[in-house]
Amino acid sequence: MQQTGITGAGRNATGIGNNPNNSKIMVQDISSWYGAQPVLKEVSMPIHAKSITGLIGPSGCGKSTFLRCLNRLNDLVRSFRLQGTITLDGEDIYHPDADVVLVRRKVGMVFQHPNPFPMSVFDNVAFGVREHNRQIKKRELEEIVVESLQKANLWEEVKDKLQASGLSLSGGQQQRLCIARVLAVMPEVILLDEPCSSLDPVSTAKIEELLLQLKNSYTVVVVTHNLGQARRISDYLGFFLDGRLVEYGAAAEVITNPREKATEDYLAGNFG
Amino acid sequence: MAKKRHFAGYAACWVSGVLTLLVCLAIIIFLVLKGAHVLNWRFLTEDPRPSLNEALTGGILAPLIGTVFLTTLGICFALPWALATAIYLAEYAEDTPWVKTLRTGIDVLAGVPTIVFAIFGLAIFTHPGLAFFSTMVEGVENARAFGRSFLVAAFTMAMMVLPFVAKSIEEAIRAVPVTYKEAAFALGISKWRTIRMVILPAAAAGIITGVVLGIGRIAGDTAIVWLCLGGSMTLTGPQPWWEPQNWLATLQNTGSTLTTYIFYSSPAGEGNSPNKAFGAGLVLIVIILALNAVVDYLGRFTRLKEE
Ligand SMILES: Nc1ncnc2c1ncn2[C@@H]1O[C@H](COP(=O)(O)OP(=O)(O)OP(=O)(O)O)[C@@H](O)[C@H]1O
Ligand SMILES: [Mg+2]
Numbered sequence: 001m002q003q004t005g006i007t008g009a010g011r012n013a014t015g016i017g018n019n020p021n022n023s024k025i026m027v028q029d030i031s032s033w034y035g036a037q038p039v040l041k042e043v044s045m046p047i048h049a050k051s052i053t054g055l056i057g058p059s060g061c062g063k064s065t066f067l068r069c070l071n072r073l074n075d076l077v078r079s080f081r082l083q084g085t086i087t088l089d090g091e092d093i094y095h096p097d098a099d100v101v102l103v104r105r106k107v108g109m110v111f112q113h114p115n116p117f118p119m120s121v122f123d124n125v126a127f128g129v130r131e132h133n134r135q136i137k138k139r140e141l142e143e144i145v146v147e148s149l150q151k152a153n154l155w156e157e158v159k160d161k162l163q164a165s166g167l168s169l170s171g172g173q174q175q176r177l178c179i180a181r182v183l184a185v186m187p188e189v190i191l192l193d194e195p196c197s198s199l200d201p202v203s204t205a206k207i208e209e210l211l212l213q214l215k216n217s218y219t220v221v222v223v224t225h226n227l228g229q230a231r232r233i234s235d236y237l238g239f240f241l242d243g244r245l246v247e248y249g250a251a252a253e254v255i256t257n258p259r260e261k262a263t264e265d266y267l268a269g270n271f272g
Numbered sequence: 273m274a275k276k277r278h279f280a281g282y283a284a285c286w287v288s289g290v291l292t293l294l295v296c297l298a299i300i301i302f303l304v305l306k307g308a309h310v311l312n313w314r315f316l317t318e319d320p321r322p323s324l325n326e327a328l329t330g331g332i333l334a335p336l337i338g339t340v341f342l343t344t345l346g347i348c349f350a351l352p353w354a355l356a357t358a359i360y361l362a363e364y365a366e367d368t369p370w371v372k373t374l375r376t377g378i379d380v381l382a383g384v385p386t387i388v389f390a391i392f393g394l395a396i397f398t399h400p401g402l403a404f405f406s407t408m409v410e411g412v413e414n415a416r417a418f419g420r421s422f423l424v425a426a427f428t429m430a431m432m433v434l435p436f437v438a439k440s441i442e443e444a445i446r447a448v449p450v451t452y453k454e455a456a457f458a459l460g461i462s463k464w465r466t467i468r469m470v471i472l473p474a475a476a477a478g479i480i481t482g483v484v485l486g487i488g489r490i491a492g493d494t495a496i497v498w499l500c501l502g503g504s505m506t507l508t509g510p511q512p513w514w515e516p517q518n519w520l521a522t523l524q525n526t527g528s529t530l531t532t533y534i535f536y537s538s539p540a541g542e543g544n545s546p547n548k549a550f551g552a553g554l555v556l557i558v559i560i561l562a563l564n565a566v567v568d569y570l571g572r573f574t575r576l577k578e579e
Contacts, residue, residue: 071458073454073457073458076450076453076454076457078366101460101461101462102460103460104457104458104459104460105459105460106460108458108459108460109454109458111451111454111455111458113451115449115451115452115454115455116455117452117455117456117470117474118452118473118474127456127459127469128459128460128461131459131461131465131469132460178455181455181459182458182459185459185460187460
């Protein structure tokens with residue numbers, strides 16, 4: 001569905017359209033600044049389709065900034081500036097003709113702190129769907145909402161209070177509600193910024209299980225401070241330090257056999 | 273020594289606090305003492321009548337209706353204007369010289385005395401091109417009713433309250449957590465739809481607060497009513513005003529409000545029914561206090577909801 005190109009021109013002629021190893025997103029040599037402060041420095045990284053890419057690194061190293069480049073959410077920050085290219089299915093998402101709204105539709109995001117809308121549980125999930133398809137039938141909408149809540153492993157807990165405010169749920173439930181909200185609009189990529197940082201171990205385990213299910217149909221990128229989590233769920237792992245991508249590779253490889261001293265130190269818990 | 277100074281400051285704060293409260297209480301008690309005895313059903317449901325005998329001067333029905341007309345109409349004109357201004361300033365405006373000029377303009381407007389708005393409104397609406405807004409006074413040949421009417425007064429009121437309403441709505445919009453906006457954007461929802469469907473509903477209580485603030489200002493203003501609505505005590509449009517075919521004509525004609533009623537029936541104006549003036553003052557204060565209570569309630573309600 002909705003496979004129209006984001007620049008409206010089909011694949012563009014940057015020559016990176018046919019990337020070699022089936023990557024959904026290609027990040028090429030990006031650097032970014034907030035005002036005069038440099039944050040990301042010459043970062044290049046593929047993001048593979050239907051797999052989980054984990055991003056780790058000490059606080060303040062630019063993981064969130066990187067993630068928010070992938071759906072252009074940094075556009076909200078006036079002082080933000082970016083150099084380099086990011087392509088989604090071969091199309092430059094920062095191209096002047098690119099449709100930002102469409103990019104964000106394809107690249108959904110779950111935030112570090114659960115941020116449900118001040119609406120009912122049902123409306124939280126239905127909102128995006130309704131906005132994208134204003135003529136949608138009530139039945140169809142209800143099906144999507146139920147299905148999304150089921151996929152997010154939340155249905156059993158909220159099926160009796162769909163009309164309660166989304167803000168009345170527990171933190172873990174709110175976070176899964178936010179995941180359901182993203183799933184409902186059927187993005188192709190899902191970005192998660194420390195989705196478990198405010199959750200207890202049980203909720204965390206539920207979300208990890210969910211992410212493992214999701215990678216069968218979505219491309220998932222997840223920032224985490226929890227090395228155990230990175231180990232458990234990632235297929236690929238990137239280690240950021242001070243705005244640079246110090247190490248990137250298959251997760252097992254990076255964890256058992258890091259090439260860089262800094263990665264080794266970080267994994268050993270020596271800083272951050 | 274330090275302790276003493278501390279005590280002096282404490283006492284000063286305390287005394288001024290008590291004084292403020294006393295002034296407030298004094299006004300209300302005074303109005304109740306002077307005006308409560310004229311309050312009864314007939315006072316609220318009879319039109320004012322000119323008479324030298326205070327007992328025969330009737331009630332405040334027409335001014336009460338006039339206040340309702342003028343505040344409703346004024347806020348209806350002001351709200352879309354203020355809302356659009358606030359959305360622009362909070363969501364779209366960048367730091368350009370034009371936006372700075374606009375902000376300064378709004379601040380200046382907020383400081384303009386209402387009597388100045390009043391003569392401005394009068395000057396504009398007596399222009400023949402805007403004749404639609406007010407009807408001719410019968411018997412005055414080829415002359416207009418000096419460009420006075422509910423419509424004229426309401427437009428002028430809208431100009432007067434615009435800066436206050438727009439500023440409080442802008443504040444309400446800015447107070448909406450940015451995380452709502454991020455969440456909507458991340459779902460691929462356009463900026464306008466995000467504003468329309470997420471931000472404005474989340475700011476609703478603040479927007480209503482701004483509206484009520486504007487209503488209070490309109491209900492309490494005298495200068496604009498005096499110049500732009502005129503000095504007739506009763507509605508001058510065709511009667512009965514409640515019949516639909518007379519609605520437009522009623523608004524193109526003049527009337528009075530509680531504030532001008534107070535002026536005209538007190539000895540300071542040309543009236544001789546001071547007790548009725550106090551009664552009307554009491555009614556006006558009750559209306560404005562009720563509006564404040566609504567604002568207070570909404571403020572508390574949203575704070576609770578956010579917790
Ligand atoms: N909106 C912003 N405006 C200005 N500077 C910002 C903004 N957001 C982030 N920064 C700066 O960019 C740098 C990287 O921040 P970022 O949030 O990307 O780090 P992070 O790796 O996600 O850290 P954490 O693990 O603590 O979430 C920090 O120095 C931060 O101060
Ligand atoms: Mg972060």
